[in-house]
Amino acid sequence: MQDEYFDVIIIGGGINGAGLFRDLCEQGVRCLIVDKSDFGAGTSAAPSRLIHGGLKYLETAELRLVAESTHERNRLLQNAPHLVKPLPSMLPAFSWLRGSWAALRTLFGSTSAPRSRGALLVKIGLALYDFYGSRDRMMPRHKMLRHTAARQMVPALTERITAAGLYYDATITAPERLVLELIEDGVAANPDSMACSWTPLQPREGKYLTFKRPDGSTLNATTRYVVNAAGPWIDTVNGHLGEKTTFIGGTKGSHILLDHDELVRQLDGRMIYFEADDGRICLVFPYEGRVLVGSSDIPANDPDSVSCEADEVAYFLDSL
Template identity: 50%
Template sequence: MRDISRQATIERLRQDPAPDVLVIGAGINGAAVFRDLALNGVRVVLADRGDIAEGASSALSRMVHGGLRYLETAELDLVREGATERNRLLRNAPHLVAPLRTIVPLYDRLGGTLAAIGRLFRRPSKSGRRGAVLVRIGLALYDWLGRHERTMPRHRMLGRQAALAAMPGLTPDITAAAEYWDGWVSHPERINLELVLDALAAAPQAEALTYMAADGPDAEGVVLRDALTGETLRLAPRIVVNAAGAWIDRVNAPLGINRRMIGGTKGSHLVIDHDGLREALGGAMLYFEAPDGRTCIVFPFLGQVLLGTTDIRVEDADVVRCEEAEVDYLLAVLREVLPAVAVGRENIRFRYSGVRPLPYVDSATPGMIPRTHRLVASEATAGRPFPVLSMVSGKWTTFRSFGEEAADEVLRRLGRARRTGTAGLPIGGGAGFPDDRAAWCAEVAGETGVPRPRIEALMARYGTRARDAARAIAAGPDAPLAALPDHSTAEIAWIARQEMVTRLADVILRRTLVALQGDAGEEAVREVAGVLAGALGWSAARRAEEEAATLALLRERHGAGYPLKATRPVSAIS
């Protein structure tokens, strides 16, 4: 494969600075349109001011869903689209997306009906809890809207005893529950990355750059500023796609587009390490209403538990973090629904927060802001010789269809025909995913000499890309990390060299789940930095700078400082 390092990419773009399309923002929506255009032969450049998936696309609830609650605001097309994309993701990314059994606790039969009718007509209403009748109607509709390409069971209603048996920790106040199936994604940052890597591998005319911020226009095009060196790179695209999420308005303003498009709301999550809580969930997600009517989720997450979320209007997406009041709120709503489980701040391993890039509306109630995505075109002007297509809103789940919609519009404007589609296209390590995982792992173990339990652990992380990781490990030298014994030096070096790594935080926070799982203690951070320094040729000063920046980020944005687990059980590395 050609050299996709930043330096090589910048040099190529200096030689040839006139792509057809510049996509600004490498969150999930930017990556999706980038992949689609690249596979259709378009000369496209993707640029992010930070890392891939550094914005909302690493801050989600990790649900892959149609959005049951959007039925109440009659966003039926969005629900249908989300449920269909969920079904496709289960097939196209089986290494990271899986079915999720979900329980909705119910407290009466008819509750919430009037409030739901109010919401249907977009009248903000403080709801009582939704009763069994309303939820049953909603789930029947949800099943019907999600029937295309479906592989999961349909919903069923559970009586009180059956509900308490299904989820042993539920409050005895319930009268019944509903059970239905959705999807969840363990590592969305990795899917985001894989879309970019797949495009770069398949399309030699596509280029991607991280830590390169769109910094306004010049006479012919767009100025990109290198966040590491401050140097500029000028590109003259025929079309710009603005996929900057919560920052869309900020990217548009210097391009002379002053229409307000984004009205973001912040949401925060906690990762909790508590065996009692995990067991009380009985392997399912609890999708429940807080007493204030907000919908919250809690589900088992890679040996721990994920709890979310809040919904708070914010003006500046740069400064969000999970505040203490949000922690209080989330722990309180958890206590309401699972009263026998005593979870406290000492059980929190990690917190994260992000801004939903919702469309700007003048609504006082965040829950009432429409979730539907749309592409907003701003035509070329005398001072800006290219049109800008802004990708406003869009759930993570619908990235493929939104990317397709934006790509169709770009192809139309370029006068090109679509050559290929993405609906049935596997993503990254989902390609060639075997029915018989055990046989596949045995084969790769035989080929590389890496022990089979290790291959199984690699496959759980990287899908079929585990074969490449195993080859790198076999080529050695390799040793388990002392502070992260289920990761090894050759594995981290492979990530560093193959996965567009620029900074230490890229690996700690996004290429791996080390931080999310509460394992990013100081020793682990310094050890990973040592491996990256070797693989990427960092000086001692650069290494120290990266360590300090990552530790500060973990402390200030993610609540590190709460007790981190000493070590995880030594698993697959022998």
């Protein structure tokens, strides 16, 4: 096959490209999806592995986003129970009232999150989270624990804790697996569609979109609609398509895995969502017999060369 016409060409086989591919194929649209490496090998392979409802977006009053995310989380728990599991979570607070003033400011249009969150704010936040997560609810509502009860549950928690909120989110052990299943579903629904990994888009010359296949040959394709689903590579792909853009600001986020049996035991299957000293929210939870800690948010320009640096590891260990 040399030159082919597709109704839609999707460039990038991460979770966004794969989800769109499945949806269009189910509707009978003939699609081509390509990825420059394996499907789901980009950002979608290295998230914090949460299928979360966007608790942190309550702080910036992005309520519609929280409503949509909690609903999608509940649907994924229903539709993909082999991959997505409930994650009991704990949100410790180190005062009763801190952050309340900043939260009030949000009600009047401020978009900056409070730097520290007291027990009152945690209680209000989790009640709202329950409210927005009530459509197709799959998991119990939150509850609050005082100092002593929280330390009975996790004895290694610091003495400084005032109270803790207990709530549920969800986790996915193998996010790349979900990406692959969406693509397989799409091809099964519309066998005229095509899914090609290791087939990068080449800079455009003329009317065709040209892709380089793993065996060195080229695939030339035409279409009415091109979807750029290349995540952090969106500007490079736009450049190949002949359009110069700067949509991506360029940051990276890292995680570390710790071999720490005692921490695994203390967490007992729970995630702890905690404030680092700089007010950023970090997370720690058991992952495949180890403990996952994340994540950072640091300027970085080239998504192909990012890695976790020593200062990020030190930041995680200090914060823990």
